[in-house]
Amino acid sequence: MPQFHPLPLRWTGTLPAGDLAPLNCLYGGGAGMPALTGAQIPKGAQWPSVRVNKRGGAEAGPTGAPWLNANGWLIRRARHLEPGKPVVIDAQPPAGARPGSYVLAAVEAMTYGAAWAVTHTPETWPGVRGAIQFFTAHAEWREWAPVAALTVVSDFTGDDEFLGDEFLNLLTRRQVGLRLAAPGNVAALQGAGAAVWASKKPVPYAQYMGWIRSGGTLIVQGEANSRTEGKGRVIGRAEEWDDVYAAVTGTHLAMTRRTDVLRLWNAGSFNSFYQAAPDGRRGVAHLVNYAGNRSSDDTSIWLSKPWKKATLTTLDKQTPLKPMATNGGIELSLPPVGVYAAIELEA
Amino acid sequence: MITRRGLLAGAATAALMQQRAGAAPIAPVAIQRCRTYGAGLEPTMRRLFDGIGGLGRLxxxxxxAIKVNLTGRPSQRLGHAPAELAHWTHPRVIGMAMHLMNEAGAKRIRILESPWSTTDPLEEYMMEAGWDPSLILNAAKKVEFENTNYLGNAKQYTRFKVPNGGHMFPAYDLNHSYADCDVFVSIAKAKEHATAGITLSMKNCFGITPCTIYGDGAGEKEPGLVPVGGRGQVIHSGARKPSLSAPQELHPDSPRDGGYRVPRVVADLNAARPIDLAIIEGVESMAGGEGPWIRGTRRCSPGFIIAGTNAVCTDAVATAVLGFDPMAMRGAPPFEHCDNTLALAEQLGVGSRDLTKIEVAGAQIADVRYEIRKA
Known part of the structure; x- marks a missing residue:
């Protein structure tokens, strides 16, 4: 767990005027604050947004849901691979980026426990600062565990990089609660219901058999691998693992939506990240809106755990929500959500 | 654009079709007032089916096989309302119909729908909407689900020829499930429809066409393996052909207008695969269109269920209950921008829309009339 959480400003030369707290380091060679050190800066970070086609419309996938340029999966991979090293997202605004998208860049990174190397402009800084202060006040969330229905087993590097990354990206888009584990780390599956083998390495079945026989479900490529083992099973999917979209769809079917921990309605431009405190008494479901503005539709959310109390917390206010018991969990009707909302939960 | 010449030619074709089809059949229609999906639903639906002679004989x-109405994406709602309270048939109505069919001796009940742009099993699609499919699965003793938006469990599509020629296509290639059944039931939600004016038991069957053949992403020569998108290009606008493996349009020079094309395709489909039992649910619904993607739509509570063994008669009664004249032609509500599907189906000999000839059991039209345009 990182002791120091960097909040970097991307700057060269003399610092911009005004109060820069809580920023605490510089990225880019400026003077006047300590330089950013000791952080990992994953390659390939994107400016968070809904992907737009040449005609200016949202690009959509096969199901009609818009494609998102999102970094949540990248942050989660980085934190998994080097848990002791804080993560900084290096993404610069494109020309003409709206002020709200700067706030989106800040909240997206901090939702997943990282920080954005802030691009400072006088117009956008107040909003970005508010977002950083909000997450600084909720620093404990960084260490809460994800509420997961599935563990993605992969090296996430080398031969597994593409497969592992795409599994993370696409499963996140389907709002599947997930956690990450390295091949062979069977202990990481403790308490997990299902795991998917998103690795090019052969499955060491013998190593995983104890977990499977005690009730675990291991999802692998190749129909011929399907079998029951003790209280658990191996589900072999027919989809080619090289077609990761098909593989992820097949994985979600193998888990079945019955194991979903979170569902969203009227939230096509949202990704979610659902976490719980170690004692299970509190939780938070983050909603990040990549459209970067106030949602036009009334969003609803369902959580599989029957939380007693829920509060919608945005960057500037709190609204109590009325949990409605349904399908073993609760459903919450949300007011229009802007760039970001946290649903704070109490058991 | 519809020209005067086109109108005259259409009228002549309609007269010829009607002549070929002979007198349109007529069957009684039952109406029941129903305000909620609660405990009163069972006795209400028993009375409903008693009103058309009981389910046993059917x-x-x-x-x-029951075609349910689960239009649009499961992640889309009208406001916060669960889909079943706005644009989808309510699972309790589906479950209750199945329970009563089971009691009446049904050997096997298959739930069919062509869910949006996916080959996912129907159960998964329902769960994505927040439904618990076990309520439907446990409503009768042998229940199956099938996604009919693609080839599904069969080796080939089944060709359904349109009797008396057809308006748009001479025949349609459909999932086997629409042939592999003895009784075909449409359970629809009573709603207005942006393209067809109104959507009832017949329009529900628009969704029996697999998007692998009739969808925007259908294969050019052969059916696609997976359905991609809706039916906008092939059926609504006629901008592209269905897969060439399927029968092609009868009149490729006909208007490329959804208000012309969609009602004709619906009429064709209902002639090719007639509905044996039409159930129209309007307990809770929506006004202004068929789904939340239509602007200006809003929730409403019509408070009725209607059933009949002839889909045209049943839809005609439901049309009247919703405050419209089933005899209205293009230009009059709800067909301001489209042709009347009921008239087109009548021309094909599917059934009569003439309310003076249709016997109504249970509540009467005036008792439950709900002017949906005023909701």
Whole structure:
């Protein structure tokens, strides 16, 4: 767990005027604050947004849901691979980026426990600062565990990089609660219901058999691998693992939506990240809106755990929500959500 | 654009079709007032089916296929309302119909729908919407689900020829499930429709066309393996052809207008695969269109259920209950921008829309009339 959480400003030369707290380091060679050190800066970070086609419309996938340029999966991979090293997202605004998208860049990174190397402009800084202060006040969330229905087993590097990354990206888009584990780390599956083998390495079945026989479900490529083992099973999917979209769809079917921990309605431009405190008494479901503005539709959310109390917390206010018991969990009707909302939960 | 010449030619074709089809059949229609999906639903639906002579004569020892109405994406709602309170048939109505069919001796009940742009099993699609499919699965003794938006469990599509020629296509290639049943039931939600004016038991069957053949992403020569998108290009606008493996349009020079094309395709489909039992649910619904993607739509509570063994008669009664004239032609509500599907189906000999000839059991039209345009 990182002791120091960097909040970097991307700057060269003399610092911009005004109060820069809580920023605490510089990225880019400026003077006047300590330089950013000791952080990992994953390659390939994107400016968070809904992907737009040449005609200016949202690009959509096969199901009609818009494609998102999102970094949540990248942050989660980085934190998994080097848990002791804080993560900084290096993404610069494109020309003409709206002020709200700067706030989106800040909240997206901090939702997943990282920080954005802030691009400072006088117009956008107040909003970005508010977002950083909000997450600084909720620093404990960084260490809460994800509420997961599935563990993605992969090296996430080398031969597994593409497969592992795409599994993370696409499963996140389907709002599947997930956690990450390295091949062979069977202990990481403790308490997990299902795991998917998103690795090019052969499955060491013998190593995983104890977990499977005690009730675990291991999802692998190749129909011929399907079998029951003790209280658990191996589900072999027919989809080619090289077609990761098909593989992820097949994985979600193998888990079945019955194991979903979170569902969203009227939230096509949202990704979610659902976490719980170690004692299970509190939780938070983050909603990040990549459209970067106030949602036009009334969003609803369902959580599989029957939380007693829920509060919608945005960057500037709190609204109590009325949990409605349904399908073993609760459903919450949300007011229009802007760039970001946290649903704070109490058991 | 519809020209005067086109109108005259259409009228002549309609007269010829009607002549070929002979007198349109007529069957009684039952109406019941129903305000909620609660405990009163069972006795209400029993009375409903008693009003059309009971279910036993229809389903005893038969395989029943039920096309439900789950239009649009499961992640889309009208405001915060669960889909079943706005644009989808309510699972309790589906479950209750199945329970009563089971009691009446149905041998097997298959739930069919062509969910949006996916080959996912129907159960998964329902769960994505927040439904618990076990409520439907446990409503009768032998229940199956099938996604009919692609080839599904069969080796080939089944060709359904349109009797008396057809308006748009001479025949349609459909999932096997619409042939592999003894009794075909449409359980629809009563709603207005942006393209067809109104959507009832017949329009529900628009969704029996697999998007692998009739969808925007259908294969050019052969059916696609997976359905991609809706039916906008092939059926609504006629901008592209269905897969060439399927029968092609009868009149490729006909208007490329959804208000012309969609009602004709719906009429064709209902002639090719007639509905044996039409159930129209308007307990809770929506006004202004068929789904939340239509601007200006809003929730409403019509408070009725209607059933009949002839889909045109049943839809005609439901049309009247919703405050419209089933005899209205293009230009009059709800057909301001489209042709009247009921008239087109009548021309094909599917059934009569003439309310003066249709016997209504249970509540009467005036008792439950709900002017949906005023909701």
């Amino acid at each position: 389903v005893n020892n038969k395989t029943v």
